[in-house]
Amino acid sequence: MKLKNVLLVALFFSYFFMNSQENPFSTKWDNGFKIENADKSIKMKFGGRLMYDFGFFSLNNKAETNGYTLASENGNEFRRARLFTSGTIYKNIDFKLQVDFTGGEVTLKDAYITLKKLPAVGNLRVGHFKEPYRLEALTSSKYITFMERALPISMIPERNSGFMLFNESANKRMSWQIGLFRGADKATSDSPEANGDYAITSRIAGAVLNKENSLLHLGLSYSYRKPQENHSFGYSVRPEVHISNKYIQTNVSGVDNVHLFNFETAWVANSFSLQGEYSAANVNSSLNDENFTSYYLQASYFLTGEKRVYKNSMDGFDRVKPASNFGENGIGALEVALRYSGIDGMNNDKMGNITAGLNWHLNPATRIMANYVISNIENNTQYHGDGQFNAFQMRFQIDF
Numbered sequence: 001m002k003l004k005n006v007l008l009v010a011l012f013f014s015y016f017f018m019n020s021q022e023n024p025f026s027t028k029w030d031n032g033f034k035i036e037n038a039d040k041s042i043k044m045k046f047g048g049r050l051m052y053d054f055g056f057f058s059l060n061n062k063a064e065t066n067g068y069t070l071a072s073e074n075g076n077e078f079r080r081a082r083l084f085t086s087g088t089i090y091k092n093i094d095f096k097l098q099v100d101f102t103g104g105e106v107t108l109k110d111a112y113i114t115l116k117k118l119p120a121v122g123n124l125r126v127g128h129f130k131e132p133y134r135l136e137a138l139t140s141s142k143y144i145t146f147m148e149r150a151l152p153i154s155m156i157p158e159r160n161s162g163f164m165l166f167n168e169s170a171n172k173r174m175s176w177q178i179g180l181f182r183g184a185d186k187a188t189s190d191s192p193e194a195n196g197d198y199a200i201t202s203r204i205a206g207a208v209l210n211k212e213n214s215l216l217h218l219g220l221s222y223s224y225r226k227p228q229e230n231h232s233f234g235y236s237v238r239p240e241v242h243i244s245n246k247y248i249q250t251n252v253s254g255v256d257n258v259h260l261f262n263f264e265t266a267w268v269a270n271s272f273s274l275q276g277e278y279s280a281a282n283v284n285s286s287l288n289d290e291n292f293t294s295y296y297l298q299a300s301y302f303l304t305g306e307k308r309v310y311k312n313s314m315d316g317f318d319r320v321k322p323a324s325n326f327g328e329n330g331i332g333a334l335e336v337a338l339r340y341s342g343i344d345g346m347n348n349d350k351m352g353n354i355t356a357g358l359n360w361h362l363n364p365a366t367r368i369m370a371n372y373v374i375s376n377i378e379n380n381t382q383y384h385g386d387g388q389f390n391a392f393q394m395r396f397q398i399d400f
Helices: 003-018 061-065
Strands: 025-029 033-037 042-059 074-089 093-100 107-118 122-130 159-168 174-182 198-211 214-226 233-237 248-252 255-269 272-285 290-302 310-312 333-344 350-363 366-379 385-399
Touching: 061 385, 074 107
Parallel strands: none
Antiparallel strands: 025 033, 033 042, 042 074, 042 385, 074 093, 093 107, 107 122, 122 159, 159 174, 174 198, 198 214, 214 255, 233 248, 255 272, 272 290, 290 333, 333 350, 350 366, 366 385
C-alpha cells in the first residue's frame, strides 16, 4: 500500500460524504478533520501523527570494556509517521484503520471493528488492537509524558490480533476488558498459522476520584499466555531510547505457560501528577520456573498552570491544551518530568533508567520534547558485566 493510494481513498470518501444529498454531511476541525451527517448516525475522522527524533548517545568505560556497543553515537529518525481513519457507522458500529510508514515500510497498527451496545456483554471488538494491559501502553503515544514508554512495555507485545469484550459502568467511572488473542505478525497483523498459541488478557480500571482539579486512577491487569508450538518465551529490552541496541535479550525454551500481573495508578492534583505501574511475571517451564518484574514511577509538573487530561479508564490520558498557544500572545504549555524505571529480569539481568524530560506544548497539536536518559545495566547473560548508557534526545511532533 502506497501513501498516495491511502490519500486518494481518503479524498474519495470525503467527497462522497460531503456531496450526499439525502443526509448532508458537515465538516469541522477539532484537532483533526471530522465529518458527520445531519442526524449524527455516521461520523468519520481523518488524521495522523509525525514524530521526528534525533539524539546523542554514549557508553561509559566499564560498558565498553565489557563489550557493550552503540547502535549509533548520534542519529535521527522518523519515530512515527502514521495516517488513520476512524468513525461510527449507524451509531452502533465503530471502526479504525491506522498505518505507519516509518523505515520505508507500511505497517498495520490498528485495524478493528467494534460492535457496540450488545445485550448483556456490552461491546465486542474484533481485529488488531492493543491488549488491555498497562496504563502507559493504552495511552496514545501522542499523549505520553516521555519520548518512550517505560521499561514494562518490553514484557509483552503492545498490539495483537483477536477478540475483546469490554464495557463501562453507567457513570463512566469504571471499566472492564477481556480479550482472546493470537500471535500476530508485526507487519501484517495476521496470524494465519497460530499453531495453538494464544493469550487471554483482562483488565479492570477506574477513576476512584475524578474532580475538576484532582484525579485518582487505579487498575489491575492479568494475562495468561500459551506460547507457540516451540514453547519459547522471551523479551528484549533497550534503554528508553529507540535509537539504541537491545542490551538485555532473553529467551526461555520448554515453556508451558506464562502468567503476568500488572498494577497501575495515577494521581493528578492541579498541575502536578504522579503515575506508576508494577508488573510481575511467572514463566512456567519444563526445565525451571522463572520470575521477573518491571516497574516505573514518574512525576510531572506544568510550569504554566495546565494539567494532564484524563480521557477515560480504558484509554488513559488525553491531549494537553495550553492555556494560550505559542504565537497567540502566549508561550504554550511547559511541562517538566522525571521518571525512574527498572526491570529485574531472568538470569539476573537488570536495567534501571533515570529519565528527565522537558515538554513544550506549542498548541494542542504540536509539541517539542527533550529527554536525558541514564541507563544502568547488569547483563550476566550476554556481556558478563555491567555498564552505563547515556542519551540526550529531542522530538518534534505534530498530530491531528
